[in-house]
Amino acid sequence: MKIGVFICHCGENIGRTVDCPRVSKAAEWFPGVVHSVDYKYMCSDPGQNMIKDAIREKGLDAIVVGSCSPHMHEKTFRKAALDAGINPFLCEMANLREHVSWVHDDIEEATQKAIDLTRMAVEKVKRNQPLATIKVPVTKRTLVIGGGIAGIQAALDVANAGYEVVLVEKEPSIGGHMSQLSETFPTLDCSQCILTPRMVEVYQHPKIKLMTYSEVEKVEGFIGNFHVTIRQKARHIDASKCTGCGLCITKCPIRKKAFNSFEEGMAYRPAVYVPFPQAVPNIPVIDETVCTYYKNGKCGVCVKVCGREAIMFDQQDKLVTEEIGAIIMATGYKLYDISKKPDDSFIKGYGEYGYGKYKDVIDGLQFERIASASGPTSGEFKRPSDGKEPKKVVFIQCVGSRDDSKGFSYCSKICCMYTAKHAMLYKHKVHDGEAYVFYMDIRSGGKMYEEFVRRAIEEDGVKYVRGRVSKVYEQNGKYIVKGEDTIAGMPVEIEADMVVLATAMIAQENASTLAQTVGIPYDKYGFFNEAHPKLRPIESTTGGIFLAGACQSPKDIPESVAMASAAAAKTMVLFGSDMLEREPVVARVNELLCGGCFYCRKVCPYSAIEVREIKDRNGVVIKEVAYVNDGLCQGCGTCTATCPSKSVELMGFTNEQIFAQIAAL
Amino acid sequence: MENNLKAGYFPGCSQTGTAREYDLSLRSVAEKLGTELTDVDDWNCCGATSAHVTNHTLANALAMRNIVQAEKQGLTEMVAPCAACYNRLIVSQHETQIHPELKKEIEAILDSKIENPVQVMNIVELFTKIGADKVKQAVVKDLKELNAACYYGCLLLRPSDITHFDDxxxxxxxxxxxxxxGAKPVEWNFKVECCGAAHSIARKDIVVDLSKKILDDAVAHGANVMVVACPMCHTNLDMRQKAIKKEYPEHKEIPVLYLTELIGLALGMDEKELGINLHTVKFELKKETA
Known part of the structure; x- marks a missing residue:
């Protein structure tokens, strides 16, 4: 077997710490190597041509490229091998960048390690078998998880391209946080006015199956072929009969037992409710935890008033399974709740702002509801404690964000903008009111964003104070805000009537659980991880699962929408072909050796192992053996490790290959 | 009594001088609760203020010598009633734990190995250790006439990464x-505001203003007594009320008790036994009407 070795400098990335010419010289002496060179950029066109030419001229049977991680360029080099006429799976990579140069300082030791890794790759490639890619069919249906603006946009884009969409939302209505907002920056257009047409479009779209009050419970399968189990929580209303007349809601005698979460706890809702008037679908939900019927079987007023007999107290949760090809995660964010002491979290919390002791210290979403015409105060500025109009409002930015010692390290990105908007909205309605904003920096990157903040300062007279607030406390009916003006170099105290905290945007409560269910990685804050921070920001590392909106990191509306459309485009790329090519790294059973114990079947996380009967010429079953379904196998290797007779092998990573690598060390 | 607590006691300088009554009340209360306090042999300055603003190594060496002394006596727990002592001792323990080089340097200075087995407690932690049930059982006088503003100051709680004590x-x-x-704690704003600390000596004016703010807020929220756990706080809040009165003649005086004194009263001891008569602002419980 003739093997060629190609060592890449990756500019200075590898060359700085690894003596590449020495590695290539050393490789010349490895048994089987007939050609070894080094080059500055092996992935470049001339670099690839070096490989192709060498294969052709020297008649190479297999190649080893010592360069970056296979994640980056395995495709490139396999393609080059294929172009020059050898099976792409006879190309191996030694990772000299992520595994060597980026993690070591000492040139001598790093070079030695690079030589070792290259030798191991050479020993492996000698034992590689030519493999052929596997083709699997694609189910051209998309699951969108989350019905906020990102999920809505993604669902509409995919559906308008002609593909079916299943949109799952855990709340009774789609709309997400955007439906709670009063007006949006930087144009101050009414949030609901621009959102609700989209919500209605989703509802009426023939290609969209809308499942509200539902949650994804199980995801099995793989790219192009997911089987998804969705729990439709019991609304206790027959959706096929309900007309959305709202009579049950107005007649429900339970008026003050449950807080309205759409109004951020500043109003009550009955036991039977729709979250807000423009809810989609306009079908109420009965809250079992407060409804009298579930306590003592009495009441039933809703049953009496409903002309359509739509109330179903005994309705149960329903599990629905869907066949899906691609998944778009659009689960959004929540606000960090400073109204209580943090539990066992790495966040220390903000006792200096009172842990919810003061009714008029509110967060950004509560302010949105107060400012909103559909909110609990009908858009009039009234503070929660006594309903009086606040004449002095202090806004505090970066509460929980950019705070290594007590909060989260990251910037929540949108607070500078929405705080400017809040202050502006307040000044537009309370002309004699004063608005103060405590800030660290003003981060207003974006089209018309900086202009918007300047407008708040210059035209609307919002007073910006650069500094942090150390304490908020109540004194004689006023909230004393103690802080520092770092530009004046002076401590400041402001007697405010209301304080608005721009609290950090954080991942949804169950984000990490959902990520585990779906099978995608997430960061320490619970935000879903993209496959590459620059070049693959929309894809998760799991094939066929894409990310949209604030579930990935804090984002404003335009960014979420852009990301949603990008995710939609990604699913369409996937649906562009009928068959999907997959790497042939799957398990294979040696039927002669297999004893039919089926331990492999028990441990396989993808249910990819089936039973095959071996029959003699008379059709009599002589034994049962394990059989791997290529479409389902993900090549994890659990079966290989489990098999007591060592009769399952992972293609491309056989025991022989791995042991040869180890022996070469 | 069984299950009685045995703990080391690091008095520190205040307990022998300006805060004599803190020492007195702590010892009497401990005895009453069956807690055996063993003084650290030949203890020295904890390294507070003067040392730790002058020289990092000196400050840590001073503190660690006391720890080593306690260690040699076989103590595993030690109470440092003064918040500054408490702070210096645990911060130095922490510093020597995370900086091996500093630890080596100090071991060389002290000519002794640092094992750090001694758990330093503040005064509140001591009572927690003794146990709420035990304290409650020993209470003979209901202090319901007291509306107390508990004042923590700074050193008892911070830095919270090191103290791991309360919010x-x-x-x-x-x-x-x-x-x-039986005393009723009042809900107020300035539990952790700065009292001015050592400025009391050089810039009395600052302390007068800061302490007045704290006292006024306590009074405004209905307190008739303040409770502290730090001699420095006590100096600024109690002793400086004279200066406050001079500056602000309308100032309404409020007595300031050490936590140990308040508990002592509940355990049936009288003001004199506890040293309360040594305070600037006089305090007496209402005499029982027969």
């Missing part, structure tokens, strides 16, 4: 403790 912004541990005596 640095909204602490409640002293309140929980004094509830056992």
């Amino acid at each position: 640095a912004e909204q602490p409640t541990s002293m309140e929980e403790l004094i509830k056992l005596t």
